[in-house]
Amino acid sequence: MEEKMDFVQTGWALLPPVIAILIALKTKEVYLSLFFGIVSGALLLSNFHIIDTVNVMFDTMIGSLSDTWNIGILIFLIFLGIIVTLMTKAGGSRAYGLWAKEKIKSRQGSLFSTFLLGILIFVDDYFNCLTVGSVMREVTDEFSVSRAKLAYIIDSTAAPICIIAPISSWAAAVSGYTSGDGFSLFLQTIPFNLYALLTIVMVTYVIKKDFHIGTMKHHEIAAQNGDVHNGVNDYEEGEEMEVSDQGRVYDLLLPVFFLIISCIVGMLYTGGFFEGVSFITAFTNCDASRGLVLGSFFTLVFIFILYLPRKIISYEDFAKCIPMGFKTMVPAMIILTLAWTLGDLVSDKLQAGVFVYNLMQGASISTAILPVCLFLVGTGLAFATGTSWGTFGILIPIATSIFPEGSQMLVIAIASILAGAVCGDHISPISDTTIMASAGAQCNHVNHVTSQIPYAMLVAGACVVGYLVAGFTTNVVLTFVIAIIALFIFIFITKYFYNFKAKKD
Numbered sequence: 001m002e003e004k005m006d007f008v009q010t011g012w013a014l015l016p017p018v019i020a021i022l023i024a025l026k027t028k029e030v031y032l033s034l035f036f037g038i039v040s041g042a043l044l045l046s047n048f049h050i051i052d053t054v055n056v057m058f059d060t061m062i063g064s065l066s067d068t069w070n071i072g073i074l075i076f077l078i079f080l081g082i083i084v085t086l087m088t089k090a091g092g093s094r095a096y097g098l099w100a101k102e103k104i105k106s107r108q109g110s111l112f113s114t115f116l117l118g119i120l121i122f123v124d125d126y127f128n129c130l131t132v133g134s135v136m137r138e139v140t141d142e143f144s145v146s147r148a149k150l151a152y153i154i155d156s157t158a159a160p161i162c163i164i165a166p167i168s169s170w171a172a173a174v175s176g177y178t179s180g181d182g183f184s185l186f187l188q189t190i191p192f193n194l195y196a197l198l199t200i201v202m203v204t205y206v207i208k209k210d211f212h213i214g215t216m217k218h219h220e221i222a223a224q225n226g227d228v229h230n231g232v233n234d235y236e237e238g239e240e241m242e243v244s245d246q247g248r249v250y251d252l253l254l255p256v257f258f259l260i261i262s263c264i265v266g267m268l269y270t271g272g273f274f275e276g277v278s279f280i281t282a283f284t285n286c287d288a289s290r291g292l293v294l295g296s297f298f299t300l301v302f303i304f305i306l307y308l309p310r311k312i313i314s315y316e317d318f319a320k321c322i323p324m325g326f327k328t329m330v331p332a333m334i335i336l337t338l339a340w341t342l343g344d345l346v347s348d349k350l351q352a353g354v355f356v357y358n359l360m361q362g363a364s365i366s367t368a369i370l371p372v373c374l375f376l377v378g379t380g381l382a383f384a385t386g387t388s389w390g391t392f393g394i395l396i397p398i399a400t401s402i403f404p405e406g407s408q409m410l411v412i413a414i415a416s417i418l419a420g421a422v423c424g425d426h427i428s429p430i431s432d433t434t435i436m437a438s439a440g441a442q443c444n445h446v447n448h449v450t451s452q453i454p455y456a457m458l459v460a461g462a463c464v465v466g467y468l469v470a471g472f473t474t475n476v477v478l479t480f481v482i483a484i485i486a487l488f489i490f491i492f493i494t495k496y497f498y499n500f501k502a503k504k505d
Contacts, residue, residue: 007044007350015041025450034341060341060344073292081329082322084325085324090243091245093134100139101139101142108207114140117132119157129158133439133442147223152448152451155433158433158436163418185414189411194419195419199456258298263294263296266292270287271286354394357395367471381394383424400414423460
């Protein structure tokens with residue numbers, strides 16, 4: 001009888017996401033790329049038995065869609081699609097666009113407005129991506145900003161901002177992974193979270209200096225010539241919607257503000273705040289997915305009350321916007337479903353995280369260079385699995401087992417893990433947040449990923465230098481200053497390279 005190979009907890013567990021990512025980057029198509037990654041993972045789990053492979057694939061997919069967190073995110077996507085469609089139908093988006101054209105006078109102004117709005121909506125990365133995109137798309141389109149660049153700005157103010165925001169679903173997740181006073185430890189990691197801080201610097205520089213490298217330059221040239229999508233669009237515009245001319249700016253702003261407040265209240269409610277639990281504890285224990293569903297549902301009720309009595313939209317049109325809004329989110333829902341399935345195969349069934357954990361535990365590494373090692377491993381693991389939260393859960397226990405509680409090195413080590421996880425999440429085609437940024441900007445997903453990676457890699461390079469300094473000095477000021485200097489040196493070298501290449505061509 002033929003002996004079966006066991007691929008669980010081995011290096012083979014990382015093969016499926018690698019296959020998916022390589023095919024996506026090569027073909028510029030994401031749906032089949034993710035599907036092929038899923039098939040390869042199922043083949044490994046079933047030892048290449050065809051019928052078992054099919055069963056594993058769909059059992060995992062059904063399991064992913066049965067997860068209450070994932071169901072909540074899908075419902076939130078549907079509600080948000082309906083909300084955006086209603087705001088457009090009522091003329092709120094049109095009125096805001098006209099107002100913004102008067103107030104915002106340049107491409108730079110439209111991008112800085114997008115950047116600032118992304119920073120303001122720091123509560124949750126999914127919410128951030130979709131809300132900022134829906135509000136700012138028309139404005140940036142007016143100034144011929146490519147959807148790839150819009151997606152980059154949105155993505156760079158999602159997870160990188162949430163991971164340094166004390167009141168966010170991310171802070172709650174990280175606090176739950178650490179022992180003792182997790183929230184206090186999280187606050188101490190913020191000054192050492194180099195990827196998040198340097199990403200803010202990079203985005204500011206990109207906007208201010210119009211810094212274009214890699215495929216982003218091609219997307220921007222295409223946008224200047226009238227094609228903001230650069231020829232490829234996952235999100236079809238569909239039939240032309242008849243928009244009310246009675247809409248006002250507050251018909252967009254009031255629902256957005258209500259959505260922000262109601263989502264925050266929804267998170268606090270799920271954390272037990274209204275049952276006497278403290279504000280911080282409520283955020284730490286909240287169910288962000290359910291909170292977003294509650295917030296978006298009550299926003300729909302608010303919109304119904306705001307629009308219908310004023311007759312800027314009819315009852316019949318309100319009803320028609322429901323399936324139309326659902327339709328706009330179908331591409332994001334398909335990609336998310338496939339990404340969740342691939343993530344469950346890799347993380348839960350093939351247990352790639354356990355393989356990485358055992359590898360790290362068995363390695364003899366100097367404590368001084370451990371932060372940079374954790375950053376690099378975190379980046380690679382989050383890139384391969386598409387989950388930063390899963391990366392937290394795998395690597396933070398390693399840091400807490402090595403360094404004593406209360407030590408500065410523990411803070412630096414955890415900060416490097418958080419930074420690496422966000423970096424990997426930021427550049428991974430199968431990351432939820434990257435998918436949401438594409439959905440928010442209505443940008444072709446592969447275009448967003450490929451145009452964003454060069455910028456993220458410059459920041460990651462500076463982080464490597466910074467965490468080497470942090471490991472040897474534990475000095476936060478020196479670490480940040482050296483990291484900033486390294487970032488601008490890398491930017492200068494990159495600009496010189498592209499200028500030299502352009503002259504040569």
